[in-house]
Amino acid sequence: MNILILGGGGREHSLAWAVKQNPKCDRLIVAPGNAGIAQIAECAALEIENGDAVAMFCAENAIDFVIIGPEAPLAAGVADVLRANGLVVFGCSQAAAKLESSKSFTKAICDACAAPTAGYAHFTDADAAKAYVTEQGAPIVIKADGLAAGKGVVVAMDVATAHAAVDDMLGGQFGAAGAEVVIEEFMDGEEASYFILCDGKTVLPIGTAQDHKRAYDGDEGPNTGGMGAYSPAPVLTDAIAAKALKEIVEPTVAEMAKRGTPFQGILYAGLMIKDGQPRLVEYNVRFGDPECQVLMMRLGAQVLDLLHACAENRLADVTPNWADDHALTIVMAANGYPGSYAKGTQIKGLDDLPETSGEMTFHAGTRTYNGQIVAAGGRVLNVTARGATLEDAHAKAYAMIDGIDWPDGFYRRDIGHRAL
Numbered sequence: 060m061n062i063l064i065l066g067g068g069g070r071e072h073s074l075a076w077a078v079k080q081n082p083k084c085d086r087l088i089v090a091p092g093n094a095g096i097a098q099i100a101e102c103a104a105l106e107i108e109n110g111d112a113v114a115m116f117c118a119e120n121a122i123d124f125v126i127i128g129p130e131a132p133l134a135a136g137v138a139d140v141l142r143a144n145g146l147v148v149f150g151c152s153q154a155a156a157k158l159e160s161s162k163s164f165t166k167a168i169c170d171a172c173a174a175p176t177a178g179y180a181h182f183t184d185a186d187a188a189k190a191y192v193t194e195q196g197a198p199i200v201i202k203a204d205g206l207a208a209g210k211g212v213v214v215a216m217d218v219a220t221a222h223a224a225v226d227d228m229l230g231g232q233f234g235a236a237g238a239e240v241v242i243e244e245f246m247d248g249e250e251a252s253y254f255i256l257c258d259g260k261t262v263l264p265i266g267t268a269q270d271h272k273r274a275y276d277g278d279e280g281p282n283t284g285g286m287g288a289y290s291p292a293p294v295l296t297d298a299i300a301a302k303a304l305k306e307i308v309e310p311t312v313a314e315m316a317k318r319g320t321p322f323q324g325i326l327y328a329g330l331m332i333k334d335g336q337p338r339l340v341e342y343n344v345r346f347g348d349p350e351c352q353v354l355m356m357r358l359g360a361q362v363l364d365l366l367h368a369c370a371e372n373r374l375a376d377v378t379p380n381w382a383d384d385h386a387l388t389i390v391m392a393a394n395g396y397p398g399s400y401a402k403g404t405q406i407k408g409l410d411d412l413p414e415t416s417g418e419m420t421f422h423a424g425t426r427t428y429n430g431q432i433v434a435a436g437g438r439v440l441n442v443t444a445r446g447a448t449l450e451d452a453h454a455k456a457y458a459m460i461d462g463i464d465w466p467d468g469f470y471r472r473d474i475g476h477r478a479l
Contacts, residue, residue: 061086061121062363064100065107065137066128067093069390069423069441070348073355074126075100076419080360083367088120094432095422107132110140117146125149126366130345133324134160134206149366151324151344155315158322158342162204162241165342172310176339177243177331185229188240192221198245203228205236210397212282214245248333249477250340251292252350253303255328256365257312259321261374264304265365266357266381267295268350269477274397276473283397284438287474289387289449290353294332294477303330303337311342323369352421352441353386359416387452387475388443389460390423391468396437404467406432406439412459417445420459439468449478 062084064071072095078084079099090113092102106112108131117125125141127133127150136153157164163181168174181204182188192199192215201224203211211233215221221242228237252270256263270288274280295303308328315322327343327350346354355362361380368377393400409432412420421443424436440463444455453475460470 060084060123062088062124062126063117063120063122064089064126064128065105065113065132067091067096068128068348069421069438070346070351071128072096072421072423073352073419073441073443074128074346074362076421077355077359077362078126081363083363088122090116093422093435094425094427095420097427108135108137110135110137113137114140114144114146117141117144123147124367124370128345130156130159130206130343133344147367147370149324149370151322152320154320155322155324156344158311158315158326159344160206162202162341163239166241168311168314169339172314174307174310174339175336177246179241179243181239181241183229183239185225188225188229188242189222191242192218192225195242195244197221200243200245201225201228202241202243203233203237204239204241205233207233207236208284210282211236246331246333246338246340248331249294250329250331251295252347253295253300253308253328253330254346254350254354255304255308255326256369256374257322257324257326258369258372258374259316259323260372262304262308262312263365263369263374263377263379264300265379266290266354267292267300268347268353269294270347270350271471271474274392276471281397283392285347285349286390286392286471287388288347288349288353289385289452289475289478290350290357291385292478295330299332299335299337303328307337307339323372348423349388349390349441352388352443356386356388356417356419356443356445357382357384384445384447385449385452386443386445387449387456388421388441389456389470389474390438391440391442391460391463391465391470392438393434393436394467394469400437401467402433402435403428404434404465406434406468407464408462412462418455418459419443434465434467449475453479
């Protein structure tokens with residue numbers, strides 16, 4: 060089949076890498092792609108949040124299957140437009156994407172289906188929000204209601220920081236995404252990610268992962284989009300995963316169907332786990348980044364069959380074939396990230412790195428300039444390896460990263476430390 064993947068980050072490179080291995084993939088196009096993706100697939104300049112433009116591209120290129128990577132096209136309703144044009148699409152509807160694009164919507168769903176989550180209130184008025192913070196005390200969590208590229212969350216350890224976050228968000232720091240804030244109780248515990256395919260009725264768990272949000276070793280420094288991840292997540296035991304599925308995911312999927320907005324795609328449940336009890340931190344409606352990279356490394360070619368079955372409402376007919384293995388990815392980011400950073404710096408040594416079924420460097424923010432690979436974003440590379448144990452995967456990934464010559468980048472030396 061002819062396949063189009065929308066997106067141009069490390070998540071989409073890993074999806075393309077896995078899909079490309081499946082013999083059912085005849086032609087693979089990624090829009091817009093990046094320098095790494097261009098080595099394994101065709102790249103196309105395309106306005107991926109414009110459903111009509113994507114639909115026209117699909118017609119012109121005889122596309123059979125579309126996989127939507129990032130959240131923005133989903134929130135913009137691209138999947139709806141494509142389905143209306145008769146295409147088979149992996150990705151949820153605009154209505155279902157509100158599980159990620161509106162924190163207050165998700166809280167209302169949790170209330171309706173009794174899914175355990177943090178206590179909360181939501182506000183559009185700064186004075187009312189700050190009065191609530193003062194009443195509740197700290198630590199407390201302030202979230203922009205809408206999509207803020209993973210940056211609209213402040214875990215405030217004191218009331219003054221919380222008040223400042225309220226002023227920033229309601230004062231326009233995140234534009235329309237911060238026109239409403241959700242203020243949540245601080246949940247203590249260990250966070251992990253649970254990934255579940257849903258076709259509107261059937262739910263199929265396809266893996267667990269844990270990522271590292273802080274920029275520096277020892278979980279120090281500012282929050283980022285993720286500095287590394289590993290799979291599986293030991294904290295998400297079989298018993299806790301089953302509990303999360305029964306108490307959180309299945310009731311959510313049932314509530315969405317009841318409302319006439321069935322969820323079809325990947326549901327990424329961010330969970331906080333304490334004393335064996337999972338509680339929902341948030342939902343995302345797409346694969347995590349960099350969690351996708353470790354899941355793709357472990358699943359390989361079967362990913363295409365799983366996603367296609369999900370898109371065609373056939374999840375009841377498939378099961379993932381898991382090896383008893385582990386995967387770990389290390390993010391190389393531009394110096395200064397998540398603050399300001401330079402673009403266009405040259406990266407050397409990539410041609411000498413292994414590219415196997417168990418070792419791969421996925422490109423997240425790169426482009427080609429004068430025949431050289433240069434950095435074009437904050438998170439730039441995802442050095443990923445698979446092993447029989449987490450120790451094996453860890454050793455392989457760090458050996459690979461030692462072969463990269465990029466003085467303008469940095470990475471954490473302790474990815475996987477919680478599990479190791």
